[in-house]
Amino acid sequence: MMQLQFWFDFASTYSYPAAMRIESVAKAHEVDIEWNAFLLGPIFRAQGWHDSPFNIYPVKGRYMWRDMERICQSLAIPFCRPSVFPRNGTLAARIVTRFNGADWLPNFVKTVYRANFGDDRDIATATVVGDCLRELGIDATAIIAAATATDSKALFRRQTRRAIDQNIFGAPTFVANDELFWGNDRLEQAVRWHRGRQ
Amino acid sequence: MMQLQFWFDFASTYSYPAAMRIESVAKAHEVDIEWNAFLLGPIFRAQGWHDSPFNIYPVKGRYMWRDMERICQSLAIPFCRPSVFPRNGTLAARIVTRFNGADWLPNFVKTVYRANFGDDRDIATATVVGDCLRELGIDATAIIAAATATDSKALFRRQTRRAIDQNIFGAPTFVANDELFWGNDRLEQAVRWHRGRQ
Numbered sequence: 326m327m328q329l330q331f332w333f334d335f336a337s338t339y340s341y342p343a344a345m346r347i348e349s350v351a352k353a354h355e356v357d358i359e360w361n362a363f364l365l366g367p368i369f370r371a372q373g374w375h376d377s378p379f380n381i382y383p384v385k386g387r388y389m390w391r392d393m394e395r396i397c398q399s400l401a402i403p404f405c406r407p408s409v410f411p412r413n414g415t416l417a418a419r420i421v422t423r424f425n426g427a428d429w430l431p432n433f434v435k436t437v438y439r440a441n442f443g444d445d446r447d448i449a450t451a452t453v454v455g456d457c458l459r460e461l462g463i464d465a466t467a468i469i470a471a472a473t474a475t476d477s478k479a480l481f482r483r484q485t486r487r488a489i490d491q492n493i494f495g496a497p498t499f500v501a502n503d504e505l506f507w508g509n510d511r512l513e514q515a516v517r518w519h520r521g522r523q
Numbered sequence: 524m525m526q527l528q529f530w531f532d533f534a535s536t537y538s539y540p541a542a543m544r545i546e547s548v549a550k551a552h553e554v555d556i557e558w559n560a561f562l563l564g565p566i567f568r569a570q571g572w573h574d575s576p577f578n579i580y581p582v583k584g585r586y587m588w589r590d591m592e593r594i595c596q597s598l599a600i601p602f603c604r605p606s607v608f609p610r611n612g613t614l615a616a617r618i619v620t621r622f623n624g625a626d627w628l629p630n631f632v633k634t635v636y637r638a639n640f641g642d643d644r645d646i647a648t649a650t651v652v653g654d655c656l657r658e659l660g661i662d663a664t665a666i667i668a669a670a671t672a673t674d675s676k677a678l679f680r681r682q683t684r685r686a687i688d689q690n691i692f693g694a695p696t697f698v699a700n701d702e703l704f705w706g707n708d709r710l711e712q713a714v715r716w717h718r719g720r721q
């Protein structure tokens with residue numbers, strides 16, 4: 326069975342609850358997940374946005390932060406509005422891309438998201454990303470070295486290119502048999518679509 | 524019991540499925556609805572947008588039209604991508620504001636939405652809005668005259684002002700005890716919130 330594509334940016338707020346709950350939703354429907362980190366920055370810049378739309382449009386931003394509080398409360402996951410937003414998730418995203426398919430990957434993704442949106446830690450730094458790896462008992466130095474090698478950087482650029490080629494414009498996005506579903510709200514619908522169209 | 528506020532713009536695509544299904548969702552939870560038409564135009568212009576964001580950002584627009592097809596199909600309501608988008612819903616919105624609380628109002632709202640998004644009719648015109656009223660057995664001439672009187676126009680400007688004052692930035696929006704919920708997806712959550720916090 327093909328995997329359901331899950332596309333996320335570590336800076337993306339609504340990707341956090343999606344990452345925390347996707348495994349249980351997918352498991353309940355016997356769907357496998359392909360974990361795809363990418364960067365929204367190049368996509369936003371192509372639209373003329375040089376910051377998060379939640380910063381550019383403060384009324385929308387205020388709504389989003391309140392909405393995040395409500396969502397995280399309902400899922401019983403920690404939430405603390407980050408003191409810096411958006412944080413650059415490039416290093417963590419390179420690791421996801423380089424080590425795609427590793428059995429520790431979903432836990433790494435969730436640990437990084439929790440560091441950013443639960444503990445207000447600066448996931449842009451190798452120190453925090455390294456802590457997230459060590460927390461899982463993984464050799465942080467080796468992983469970070471591999472993920473920042475030239476070929477890994479090229480691999481990650483191709484990954485963001487792949488997102489653009491699939492017409493992805495926001496995060497989280499789910500791709501089920503070439504159909505796009507945008508937003509944490511749409512996870513269940515994407516899983517159903519993926520099941521129904523196999 | 525206070526009413527759940529339902530805010531919609533007749534040009535707003537996702538407000539169409541919300542309008543078509545809100546009565547059954549609200550009834551199932553014994554919640555009363557306040558039907559509030561407003562204009563997104565002034566709110567968008569304040570953000571520097573002089574067109575629908577779905578036209579300004581074509582990739583997002585393409586996604587939205589496909590998403591609308593899926594949503595309308597799943598609700599078994601007619602959908603035909605309008606040949607003109609967005610259409611100006613000012614006249615219909617003035618009628619909603621002037622005749623708020625009338626027993627025919629929900630049916631009028633649904634008839635106008637169906638004309639725009641189901642039948643590709645130009646709801647910006649008094650002819651089509653009049654047809655929508657006559658379809659419900661209502662004296663179109665009298666209603667349109669009343670809704671376009673000077674005091675009705677002022678009433679409607681205050682209504683859009685009220686939306687802005689409540690930090691509404693998109694449509695559909697539901698307001699449940701001062702909490703905002705944005706998007707057709709959030710109707711159920713808004714209704715639950717409204718019930719839980721009375």
